[in-house]
Amino acid sequence: MENFVFQNATKLLFGSGQEKDTGSETAALGKKALLHYGGGSIKTTGLYDRVKASLEEAGVEVVELGGVKPNPLISLVREGIELCRTENVDVILAVGGGSVIDSAKAIAAGVYHDGDAWDFFTGKAEVTKTLPIGVVLTIPAAGSETSAGSVVTNEEGEYKRAFGHESLRPKFAILNPELTYTLPSYQTACGITDMSAHIFERYFTNSTHVDVTDRLCEGTLRSIIRHAHTVLDEPENYDARAEILYAGTIAHNDTLGVGRIGDWGSHDIEHEVSGIYDIAHGAGLAIIFPAWMKYVYKHDVERFAQFANRVWDIEIDLNDLEGTALAGIEQVENFFDSIGMPTRLSDVDIDDTHFEKMAAKAVENGPVGQFVKLEKEDVKRIYELAQ
Template identity: 45%
Template sequence: MLNFEFKNTTEILFGEGQSKLIAERLNSNDKILLLYGGGSIKKNGVYDDVVAALAGFEFVEFAGVEPNPTYETLSEALQVVKEQDINFILAVGGGSVIDGAKYIAAAAHYPGDGWDILVEGAEVTSALPIGAVLTLPATGSESNGNSVVTKKATQQKRAFGSPLVQPQFAVLDPTYTYSLPTRQVANGVVDAFVHVIEQYLTYPVNAPLQDRFAEGILSTLIEQGPQALSTPHDYAVRANIMWSATMALNGLIGKGVPQDWATHMIGHELTALYNLDHAQTLAIVLPALMFVKKEQKREKIMQLGRRVFALENADEEALIDATIKAVQDFFEQMGVKTRLSDYGLDSQAASEAAENLRRNDLHELGEHGDITPQVAQSILELAR
């Protein structure tokens, strides 16, 4: 097992009705930016619950944060923060809204253009405090310090991370996910699944506890994901999906083990270029990446097949191929297509995504740093 440091500072408020506890986590002098997306929270009761919880507090609303939040929209919200002397951000939504809150929180105290934090690696030395009310389990953003932002003007999707932007608290109420469209539920399950894979499917370092944690999350998603589609108001199923997505990326399972993240980096370029859903890009990239890198990931692919998918092939090559197919089949079962052609894309998309990786100076991806833009192009060619 590799050396590591671990500290998760987010207080999780899990279960039905937990939004009523928000006020107890705020200070009386907080002036709050209530940040949310397209307005669905006003149709499903979440907005009313949050506003009720904020009774007695001064708050300003900012709506319109997109899926794959953009620098352009977040810059508008940042201007509101500065003009209104906001000192706390409450993000109500999925990972995109929470990611956007993190960018705003960091940029509010940054003396230059906040985009420098993402493209130049400018250090985040202070940030506004954040709380979250999660409505779409997927990214784990509610209990980590990571954020991904897209700049439309340059077709760049870049990430940053800092413990200073990790939410202080997060409300996880499974009933808030009942009204989600099927596509968003499916995307969330696939996203959480791939988050686990990025931390698990590398090479063995004698970390059996982390492996078993990861396998438990994967098995839960495989079992409960299809049920979330067929029985959308099953509280137990939605609770299990929500907690699995949080545990997938709160830092625990990735400690002491090598991590990959090439699937995400390649997928980000497809989203930036073609505006595909984040999970759609992951479903395209991962099976092909597993095939191209099956020798480097050999032991863990076989372990995944045996322990998670209960495959019993005696022949190792057959087991590896069957495991890759099982992953692909799971994505398809969730209704998330796994080929570029399913989204009207062809080999041009593979070359353009590879060129974007070069432009963004992403030349050494993967746990071994051996996935170059050229290798990424070959992965996407395979995924046509």
């Protein structure tokens, strides 16, 4: 087990009706809030009105910025930064899913930065001070409600990049399973894939003596798998929605990653796909992860066999560990397919036109991944396996 320091200061308010406390929680952080959100869904469901009423009751003045896209854009982040400066905003309230929260984080950091906010994503600048962030979560997926990271797309060059800082963890996050009832099934499935991928990234590690977090990863994955079809078949099943909602948070609040070095190569590889083609991040991960697994499993066949056994109940064949490992990978692909996710680039009409370009961009700053360090030709091969 690796040395680690673990701290997650995000306050969770979980359960039915918790959004009623949005105003009081926000008021504790500031008196003028940027209300940041995506499209019109929070208005059609009535959440927008409830949040606005709660903020008004708590005496919080509101400035609004909607329009966040599923792969949030740096152009809107820049607009948000200027709005916060002009209006003297002192807290950001993100109402939506991971894209809204990621955009809010970039704005929160950029307000106090003299240069361009993209500097954070290219490593040219470090965070020194941020506005506090609160969250009302509507999509269980990215885990951004308690994480320290942000992922944003730059339209110039079609770059999708990430950065993180402890100060970017939201101060509070409101998680009401009922707010996820109206999610389209495809978006629900993308979220299930995203949170599963966050666990995969941590599970496949070269760190040894990590049985506690192995078991936590495996248990969380088994719970996601168990409840996935229920939330798709019964969208208003509160108990199943609650399990999936909390699993998404656990998957990315760093609990599952302590004492181990995660991989994150698949995320870097997928970012090049959604950065160019603007597909849902979860869908991209459903395509890339099985291909990555097929490419790297021989690096540690025993770990992949353990994964097959503990997560998918596949009996380990000591005379054929490779067969066991491959059976586990097949189950991953079958599961994604069963919840309506694409598992091939061809499923989303992506051909090999940009493979060379995407592979080169993925490794611009050096090899990607930790479990197996991948160079340009490795990344290109994974795209080919995903085709």
